[in-house]
Amino acid sequence: xxxxxxxxxxxxxxxxxxxxxxxxxxxxxxxxxxxxxxxxxxxxxxxxxxxxxxxxxxxxxxxxxxxxxxxxxxxxxxxxxxxxxxxxxxxxxxxxxxxxxxxxxxxxxxxxxxxxxxxxxxxxxxxxxxxxxxxxxxxxxxxxxxxxxxxxxxxxxxxxxxxxxxxxxxxxxxxxxxxxxxxxxxxxxxxxxxxxxxxxxxxxxxxxxxxxxxxxxxxxxxxxxxxxxxxxxxxxxxxxxx
Numbered sequence: 001x002x003x004x005x006x007x008x009x010x011x012x013x014x015x016x017x018x019x020x021x022x023x024x025x026x027x028x029x030x031x032x033x034x035x036x037x038x039x040x041x042x043x044x045x046x047x048x049x050x051x052x053x054x055x056x057x058x059x060x061x062x063x064x065x066x067x068x069x070x071x072x073x074x075x076x077x078x079x080x081x082x083x084x085x086x087x088x089x090x091x092x093x094x095x096x097x098x099x100x101x102x103x104x105x106x107x108x109x110x111x112x113x114x115x116x117x118x119x120x121x122x123x124x125x126x127x128x129x130x131x132x133x134x135x136x137x138x139x140x141x142x143x144x145x146x147x148x149x150x151x152x153x154x155x156x157x158x159x160x161x162x163x164x165x166x167x168x169x170x171x172x173x174x175x176x177x178x179x180x181x182x183x184x185x186x187x188x189x190x191x192x193x194x195x196x197x198x199x200x201x202x203x204x205x206x207x208x209x210x211x212x213x214x215x216x217x218x219x220x221x222x223x224x225x226x227x228x229x230x231x232x233x234x235x236x237x238x239x240x241x242x
Contacts, residue, residue: 001228006216009232010156016238017153020146025097026090033089040080043073045090046154048083049131061127063161064171069189091135094150095143102238107145109234111137113227114148118155120222126158145238155218160211167207169200177204 020026021042035041047058055074059067077083098107123130132151137144164174175185177200185194219228 001225001232003216005232006219006228007212009235010215012235013149013152014156016235017150020094020097020150023097025100026093029093029096030089033093035080035086035089037076037080039073040077041086041090043070044077044080044083044086046128048085048087048090049135050127052083063164064175064188066189066191087135091147095138095146098146099140099142101240102142102145103240104141106234106237107141109230110145110238111141111148113223113231113234114152117219117222118148118151121155121218125162126155128154129158156211156215159214163207163210167203169203169207173200174204174207177201
């Protein structure tokens with residue numbers, strides 16, 4: 001498998017993981033467990049795998065959210081429940097959502113090979129990836145695949161944050177240079193006058209290339225070419241085509 005194909009597989013994993021955040025089945029399952037506020041569910045659910053952390057620690061792990069927004073949401077998280085409890089509910093809700101629609105055979109392959117990839121990584125400076133990798137998984141292949149997909153999504157996220165930090169770019173500078181631009185900044189809670197994106201396009205392109213190169217090395221070191229093809233096919237087949 002060439003590097004472009006690995007990038008495409010990694011991108012699909014990223015999109016699949018994100019889609020579970022907003023899936024109606026995820027939200028309904030979490031709501032039935034007492035967590036109907038999406039912002040509390042998202043923040044506490046993603047970051048709660050790190051334990052009972054502070055808002056500043058959440059900002060460090062999330063990377064691109066406005067600290068002011070996190071500072072407003074995190075007290076609500078702590079009022080709702082312990083973050084580690086919310087993380088368990090969020091993981092169970094995403095697993096439940098995958099169990100409704102994901103393909104079981106493809107899921108089994110994703111669990112088997114995705115776990116090999118995740119277990120191969122020495123988690124240096126990767127708090128979200130490490131936390132999600134350590135969660136217990138459901139017995140069902142589809143439910144387990146949801147957690148494996150999200151673990152691999154957080155792996156790329158942590159690698160990307162490391163790349164941004166190493167570049168010297170500030171989070172707002174990196175975010176304004178993405179394809180989403182100011183829309184991405186607003187989605188992550190930033191307000192006010194934003195910096196011009198032009199000076200950051202070239203350094204951010206280098207950051208993205210570094211992130212992709214590291215992910216390519218992780219996948220190719222953990223799996224054979226045949227296994228990479230199997231994983232890519234399974235990732236493509238997880239969700240039925242309408």
